[in-house]
Amino acid sequence: MKVPGKMLPKIIGFIVRKPVTVLYPKQRLTPPETLRGKMKFHLDRCISCGLCARDCPSAACTMHEIDGKKRPVFDLDYCTFCAQCAESCPKDAIEMTSEFELAHYKKGEAIVK
Amino acid sequence: MGRVKLPIGPQHPALKEPENFTITLDGERVVDVDIRIGYTHRGIEKLMESRTYTQNLYLVERICGICSYAHVENFTQNVEEILGIQIPKRAEYIRTLFLELERLHSHFLWLGVAGHEIGFDTLFMYTWQDREVVQDLLEMISGNRVNYAMNAIGGVRRDVSVEHQKKVLQGMDYLEKRAEYYKEVAINEKTILARAENVGILKTKDALKFSAVGPTARASGITVDIRKDDPYASYLDTPFDVITTNTNDVLGRVVVRVLEIFESIKIIRYLMAHLPVGEIVTKAPRKVPEGESISHTEAPRGEDFHYLRSNGTEKPERYKVRTPTLANLPALAEMLKGTYLADVPIIVAAIDPCMGCMDRVLLLKGNEKPGELVDGERLRRYSIKWFAERGWKA
Numbered sequence: 340m341k342v343p344g345k346m347l348p349k350i351i352g353f354i355v356r357k358p359v360t361v362l363y364p365k366q367r368l369t370p371p372e373t374l375r376g377k378m379k380f381h382l383d384r385c386i387s388c389g390l391c392a393r394d395c396p397s398a399a400c401t402m403h404e405i406d407g408k409k410r411p412v413f414d415l416d417y418c419t420f421c422a423q424c425a426e427s428c429p430k431d432a433i434e435m436t437s438e439f440e441l442a443h444y445k446k447g448e449a450i451v452k
Numbered sequence: 453m454g455r456v457k458l459p460i461g462p463q464h465p466a467l468k469e470p471e472n473f474t475i476t477l478d479g480e481r482v483v484d485v486d487i488r489i490g491y492t493h494r495g496i497e498k499l500m501e502s503r504t505y506t507q508n509l510y511l512v513e514r515i516c517g518i519c520s521y522a523h524v525e526n527f528t529q530n531v532e533e534i535l536g537i538q539i540p541k542r543a544e545y546i547r548t549l550f551l552e553l554e555r556l557h558s559h560f561l562w563l564g565v566a567g568h569e570i571g572f573d574t575l576f577m578y579t580w581q582d583r584e585v586v587q588d589l590l591e592m593i594s595g596n597r598v599n600y601a602m603n604a605i606g607g608v609r610r611d612v613s614v615e616h617q618k619k620v621l622q623g624m625d626y627l628e629k630r631a632e633y634y635k636e637v638a639i640n641e642k643t644i645l646a647r648a649e650n651v652g653i654l655k656t657k658d659a660l661k662f663s664a665v666g667p668t669a670r671a672s673g674i675t676v677d678i679r680k681d682d683p684y685a686s687y688l689d690t691p692f693d694v695i696t697t698n699t700n701d702v703l704g705r706v707v708v709r710v711l712e713i714f715e716s717i718k719i720i721r722y723l724m725a726h727l728p729v730g731e732i733v734t735k736a737p738r739k740v741p742e743g744e745s746i747s748h749t750e751a752p753r754g755e756d757f758h759y760l761r762s763n764g765t766e767k768p769e770r771y772k773v774r775t776p777t778l779a780n781l782p783a784l785a786e787m788l789k790g791t792y793l794a795d796v797p798i799i800v801a802a803i804d805p806c807m808g809c810m811d812r813v814l815l816l817k818g819n820e821k822p823g824e825l826v827d828g829e830r831l832r833r834y835s836i837k838w839f840a841e842r843g844w845k846a
């Protein structure tokens with residue numbers, strides 16, 4: 340049976356169906372909890388070992404001396420959200436959250452300290 | 453009418469990525485094709501030499517935006533082979549799960565692209581909607597839709613929970629129903645048949661001669677599948693069939709991919725039912741001893757081949773990638789010969805090309821080609837002059 344319009348019934352069905360996409364930002368889909376988004380840094384747990392900065396593939400995580408303590412600073416402009424820093428950290432000082440709306444106007448505005 | 457040379461690309465609406473096909477036409481018929489590559493070369497292999505193995509995990513993944521996982525799998529297999537590490541059974545199964553989920557989303561994607569190329573955008577919308585199901589599963593387990601970052605050297609980074617398993621199985625039920633529908637459509641819908649049947653013929657002997665790989669070879673009746681021929685991850689324990697057709701045309705390539713969706717679903721169901729318990733990663737040293745290793749996997753587009761030479765440091769000495777598209781290009785040139793110009797886009801799309809991951813540096817030897825070699829600085833000055841002559845500000 341080789342007739343055109345094999346898909347026709349389905350196509351007609353779509354006329355009355357609700358779209359699958361949602362109207363962002365009015366409606367939002369919730370990302371899974373496992374999403375690798377913006378990281379959260381716990382300064383109190385950090386022991387200044389620098390392992391996070393050593394393993395970061397895109398130099399988003401670099402070590403800086405702030406208030407007399409060596410610690411990582413994350414520039415999200417460079418970050419690929421691979422979560423390697425969180426994995427390399429021996430003290431679990433870095434935690435990935437599922438926050439993903441990180442748009443900003445200028446370079447260097449999205450810094451996580 | 454004399455012969456006409458028609459350049460398609462590097463920038464052309466029919467192509468999704470910049471490559472150049474110079475097509476010699478006799479009327480509407482293609483008589484010869486000259487393919488030039490190298491427009492999207494990114495130098496990833498060279499870059500890898502300056503990064504540690506851990507950092508490279510995330511770089512190899514970015515070779516391809518669709519079969520990202522096949523590349524990481526190859527890379528980790530190479531490193532593990534030189535290190536002599538055996539990864540835990542559970543990690544093997546999780547890796548196979550990802551390889552198959554990736555195949556699913558890639559085949560759904562391709563089906564849509566093929567539909568789009570023949571002006572059948574309804575199919576494109578449908579398959580891409582279904583593909584979201586796979587993408588959501590991937591995101592749920594790994595935390596990202598495309599670059600899953602699942603592999604660590606020595607295993608995987610994230611576990612698959614019972615909750616995840618349930619969702620994966622639900623997703624498979626849905627996708628199976630959809631794939632049934634596409635199977636029906638692919639072999640009955642006239643819109644597809646008219647454009648795909650007896651188009652882009654690649655005879656079995658030509659497929660062998662030009663070393664075609666993946667679904668392109670399988671649609672020409674060659675039983676080649678790295679998952680069966682040289683099993684990796686957990687493919688040795690997993691039952692599945694290698695799909696082939698012998699119609700040698702674009703329709704055959706559609707059918708192979710649609711039927712492979714069923715095989716992938718079968719594999720995933722098996723994996724979820726037999727997931728071993730235990731560790732997911734073995735600890736690996738940072739330094740890799742001197743050695744050489746090759747690894748190949750069956751990526752959604754065909755055999756993906758990687759070579760690694762290590763020198764005892766934390767960084768590789770040489771890394772080499774041969775992606776399936778590169779292997780399929782000579783066969784593609786053969787397929788295009790003798791077809792109509794209007795069929796060129798769908799024939800090119802039928803090998804499921806991924807030009808960005810395939811690109812190589814092109815070395816021009818002697819004066820085989822007309823034209824001259826221009827370096828970056830001269831090109832810059834030329835463009836400034838070109839704009840200035842027309843009174844435009846560069």
Ligand code: SF4
Nearest residue numbers: 395418419421422424
């Ligand atoms: S998530 Fe990855 S890229 Fe981002 S800072 Fe951490 S290691 Fe670097």
Ligand code: SF4
Nearest residue numbers: 385386388389391428
């Ligand atoms: S790896 Fe952890 S403990 Fe070490 S410097 Fe980075 S955040 Fe601090």
